[in-house]
Amino acid sequence: MTLVSFFKVAFTALARNRMRAFLTILGILIGVGAVIAMVAIGEGAKEKLQEQFTNMGTNILMVMPGTVTQNGIREYSSVTHFYPADMDAVKKDCPDVAYVSPNISSVQTVSAQNQNWTTQISGVNPDFFQIRNWGVVPGGRAITDSEDNSGALVCLLGQTVVTNLFGDANPVGQLVRIKHVPFRVIGVMLPKGDNAQGQDQDDAILVPYTTAMRRLNGTPYLRGMIASAASEEKIPNAETEITQILRQRHHISASWQQDDFMIRSLDEMIQAREQATSQQMLLLGIVAGISLLVGGIGIMNIMLVSVTERTREIGIRMAVGAMDRDILLQFLIEAMVLSLAGGILGILLGVMAGLIVSKVVHWNVIFPLWSIALSFVFSALIGIVFGFYPAHKASQLDPIEALRYQ
């Protein structure tokens, strides 16, 4: 019962000077608001990233030329070449690899009817469509093995390319010229959207890889391979198997010799991303902690002033029977009400700010319950911790001297 009365007393005391109360809690308000908004944006970005990774395909391993520098850092190297035979060997001799597709591409200007468009032409095989989970619009078809083997002049167009070369018309059966060579369009790819780097995946043309090698890139080798493991658990096994096969084929026999290639799994990349995100979160936590600390000091400052101003009031209360803990509790509750008000207003501000940002960057922001709950709890704690010293000082006043205070 008395506790409720103390809360009422606290509210009345704070309401007496609203401007001062507001300025006091501004620190906590802004700090909490910033953290809520940033966490929401971060969570939304994480979700969007997850979507994009799934969009790319599952259980993917990327095989690239690579080398290890003196510092033990693996990096891309343009020296190593992969050959179609490498790819076939991986497909045949790696039981935990389900599909393999070549990595070869170039940027070309293509023309159709009287339109031009510059885009990326990628050489692929039938496995590509499985690996990337990327299908063809009904009415068209994917590239076949025989077309691969024969270097056929066929191609598939991404949605963006279609729009820019053919408008609304159906391009299947039409011709496009790539490097002055006529290619027949055998299908249109389903829309894919942007990838994790923000590039438009629909701005692409797919041709048989042999055609790309011979006609577009003019090289007998590939820039790498994309493989997909049979399942998520098999990814490490697949990685080992590919490594073994390629070492064999590239004549790297001695165990001390480094691979001349790198294998990156998408999962690795996701993990790396997640690690970066947790580092960001840690940083955010530190920033939040500092701003709450500063806000708390502000509260302690104002409470000290308040206690001094109300010395006589404290003396009067003691004279009529208030004990140490009554005075302590009263001022502690005042401090906690202040900090909680800052926290709650901060949460509201953060939610509003997050929603506004969401409109600007076009992805969802997520307000996880833990961020709101934590903000609430920490705001209350700040009030109690930083309000304690002034409240304690108040409770230790001598009633006779307090009554004499002018």
Add this chain to the structure above:
Amino acid sequence: MSLIRIEEVVKKYQLGEVPVLALRGVSLTIEQGEFFAIMGASGSGKSTMMNIISCMDRPTSGRYFLDGNDVAGLDKNSLAKVRNRTIGLVFQNFNLLQTATALENVGLPLLYAGRPAKERDEAAIKILTKVGLGERLHHFPTQLSGGQQQRVAMARALANNPKILMADEPTGNLDSQSSEDIMAFLTQLNKEGLTIVLVTHDNEVARYARRVIHLKDGQILKEETR
């Protein structure tokens, strides 16, 4: 058994290097129902004595039995409890909470006695009506005259049904009419059985009391009974 019994009470202050003896071994008893006054010049120790008797302060040495209980060695919080239950205090400068209404001021001792809001308000209304301020329950001290403020203070002192009412120069800041009203009210309360202990330097005020002691230099100079 005496309501108040103090024996050889000494109060020593340390002013820097110099020790000051405000009370040099004072003893007296006050019985229930008495109207008692303590008189003395400035520096005689009368305020110090009042502080000790009203349990706002502790003696340096000596004994104090209040209603049979040894209160001389009590700690700060226990003294607060005693003040809350047994003693009603009235001050020269009223000492009301400026930011609270008359009703809230009077209810203050009841708040610290742990009474719920409804009980506090009911009791406060009753007492404020008794002192003639039933129409001004929600007034703030700044909206009341000196006499009215002192009546609120008295109502507050009576809120928890204390055994003793202790007043330190209660009419010091009042005009003569209000002073008379206050003293008349104290007389009435005393007739109803309340023990009253008064500190004053004013003879006119001391006349209302039936027993008066005079202090000088921290000791009882003389005692008179009317």
